[in-house]
Each structure stands twice: as C-alpha cells, then as structure tokens.
Amino acid sequence: AQKITQTQPGMFVQEKEAVTLDCTYDTSDPSYGLFWYKQPSSGEMIFLIYQGSYDQQNATEGRYSLNFQKARKSANLVISASQLGDSAMYFCAMREEYTGNQFYFGTGTSLTVIP
Amino acid sequence: DSGVTQTPKHLITATGQRVTLRCSPRSGDLSVYWYQQSLDQGLQFLIQYYNGEERAKGNILERFSAQQFPDLHSELNLSSLELGDSALYFCASSSSGSNQPQHFGDGTRLSIL
Numbered sequence: 001a002q003k004i005t006q007t008q009p010g011m012f013v014q015e016k017e018a019v020t021l022d023c024t025y026d027t028s029d030p031s032y033g034l035f036w037y038k039q040p041s042s043g044e045m046i047f048l049i050y051q052g053s054y055d056q057q058n059a060t061e062g063r064y065s066l067n068f069q070k071a072r073k074s075a076n077l078v079i080s081a082s083q084l085g086d087s088a089m090y091f092c093a094m095r096e097e098y099t100g101n102q103f104y105f106g107t108g109t110s111l112t113v114i115p
Numbered sequence: 116d117s118g119v120t121q122t123p124k125h126l127i128t129a130t131g132q133r134v135t136l137r138c139s140p141r142s143g144d145l146s147v148y149w150y151q152q153s154l155d156q157g158l159q160f161l162i163q164y165y166n167g168e169e170r171a172k173g174n175i176l177e178r179f180s181a182q183q184f185p186d187l188h189s190e191l192n193l194s195s196l197e198l199g200d201s202a203l204y205f206c207a208s209s210s211s212g213s214n215q216p217q218h219f220g221d222g223t224r225l226s227i228l
Contacts, residue, residue: 033213033214043203043222044221044222045222047117047216047219050214096213097212097213101146101165101171101209101211103209106157107157108158
C-alpha cells in the first residue's frame, strides 16, 4: 500500500482564493510526522509546514495551514489568499518514528494560480 | 538557504560515462538521502545513509552507488550512464526524530547527451 497518496495531479485556483491540496497517509506507527514541500519551476524543494501525530491543533505557517484529520488519516494543505507565486508542485511527506529516518513522499500536486 | 550544499549544479556528459555528485549536509544532520527526479516526475528515493552507514535503499540501479564519509558528506556515483539517467538529483539531510523535516539541496541537473 502507498504510504502517501495525493490524488490531485493538477489543481487550479483563482488569485486571492483559498485552495486545499489533499493528502492521505497510511501508517500503523502511533508516532509520525507529516510534512509539505513546495517545488517551484526553478526546481528547489522548500519545506513549508509540519504536523506531528500527537499535535492537538492544526499547524499553521503564515498563509499555509494543515487540516489534520487523524481518524481519516488525512493531512490536507490549505493555502489561503493564493498568490501567483504559489504556482508550483506540492509534495506531501511522512516520517515514522518506528522506521527511524525514512521519509515517504507522495506523487505531488501541480497548483496553478490564475490571475 | 537550506544549509545543504550540492555540487555541481549542472553536469553534461555522454552515454557510457561515469559521474560523481557531491553533497554536504546541514551542520549537525547525520542522515543523508538521495533522490532522482526525472522531467515532470515525482521524487524517486534512491538511498539513505545515517552517520556513515547505509540505512535504506529505494529504487537505486546497480549502476549507481553512494557512500557517506566520516565528515558526513556524501557522494552519489552514477556509471555507464544512459539517456534515461538525465534528471535532477537531490540530496537532503535531516536530524533524527519524526518531527524533523528533510532539508534539500538545490539539486544537480544531469544531462546525458
């Protein structure tokens, strides 16, 4: 089974609108971390936000927030007030405490912000 | 700046050749990971090292090998290169703990002619 599933290959959003990028995960480890990365067309991988499995509150970092639904094993990224610079590839990733240092990445979602 | 340094940034070579990609992790990070990203593709995990020892292997071809040295820098060796090896190769490093993210270098863009 896939550890991380991103079912939206491509998404479009109007500038200044909010958008949600979906991510579901699969683990039996009670302790894990969930991460989102942004990859603009220039190629670099930028760490955006982290959510821990024991965190009671959803993580937020500026315009980024993570809608964490533990029972559903989902960790959706919400980008508010989209900007043209948000157009990029977005990857969801997970790290399990039990397996130590290995990371699992989804296949990514390509987001295009329309002016 | 992620603190992870990859060299070279670009590499152009021919089929059949051998190249070495180099990575210096963030200060204090013991884990180093290598990924391959072909055009418009996701990240393919190749291999992971922790404090000099191999910890996990992904879809790494036998023509590829890697190592992590005592000073924690890592090298990825690609030999008998084929056209399909053209890709962006990332190195990432992390500290231990499930709450620690990976920090990525800027990548080495390898073009096989």
